[in-house]
Amino acid sequence: MDNLLNNPNQVNDLIQSLWAMTLAYAPQLLLAIATLIIGLWLINKVLGTLETRMHSKVDATLFKFVNSLASIGLKTLLLISVASMVGVETTSFIAVLGAAGLAVGLALQGSLSNFAGGVLILIFKPFKVGDVIEAAGYIGAVKEIQIFVTVLTTPDNRRVIIPNGVLSNNSLINITAEPTRRVDMLFGISYGDDMKKAKAVLEQVTSEDARVLKDQDKTIAVHSLGDSSVNLVCRVWVKKEDYWGVYFDTHEKVKEAFDTAGITIPFPQQDVHMHQVS
DSSP states (O other): OHHHHHOHHHHHHHHHHHHHHHHHHHHHHHHHHHHHHHHHHHHHHHHHHHHHHHTTTSOHHHHHHHHHHHHHHHHHHHHHHHHHHTTOOOHHHHHHHHHHHHHHHHHTHHHHHHHHHHHHHHHHOSSOTTOEEEETTEEEEEEEEOSSEEEEEOTTSOEEEEEHHHHHHSOOEETTSSSEEEEEEEEEEOTTSOHHHHHHHHHHHHHTOTTBOTTSOOEEEEEEEOSSOEEEEEEEEEEGGGHHHHHHHHHHHHHHHHHHHTOOOOOOOOOOOOOOOO
16 A cells, blocks of 8 residues: 555556546446336336226236236346346346246245136136135135135135135036026925825915015926835025025925825835744
């Protein structure tokens, strides 16, 4: 340091070198800073515009996730561009990011499958919150649709969490997707009873129920001839929210009406014959 101070020529050369480097790199540095500021402003502007226009059209959970993912991706590209503008070698950096992304993708293969399934569910909407579905061996009302899992509440108030990959790659039944449902009921009568009379009783019971839709076809017919009974099928249409009420009430009313009309509901019985061998 003392030698440098004692030699004015070296000091002047150093100052000139620093000044030359400043003049050479200052435009790139200023351009990079301007690019960073303008780029961040543009990214926030674009994301804000998309949020305003698509918030009401796209599911909120899906939109928030995709919006944050797009924000991270765009800002990463912006930083790489700015780094290349100031002379930073980005080829090796991009290669490292690619290798890291591949490793993470392989490690999270199952989670990525569930993520893709969640995106498909939120886009195509095979069911929505509040629907009752049957899937993966469970029946329940959809309480939450998250990115990775779907949460169901069973009729006995148990919480079931199903990975979205399972729901998107397998068959499921949306029980309450349609506004109406058909109630299928089977009633057995004795072979000695009058079938026409029994069918008339079923017609009367279902006609008196205001929840049964009158503008839909009703079916009351012989379903099969069983071992100990003639089985009559009764099919009526109801609103989806009235399904179980009509099902339970109709069975109770039919039993009472059959008893009043003298119609027997047989039950399985077995005759045992004993032979005495002398």
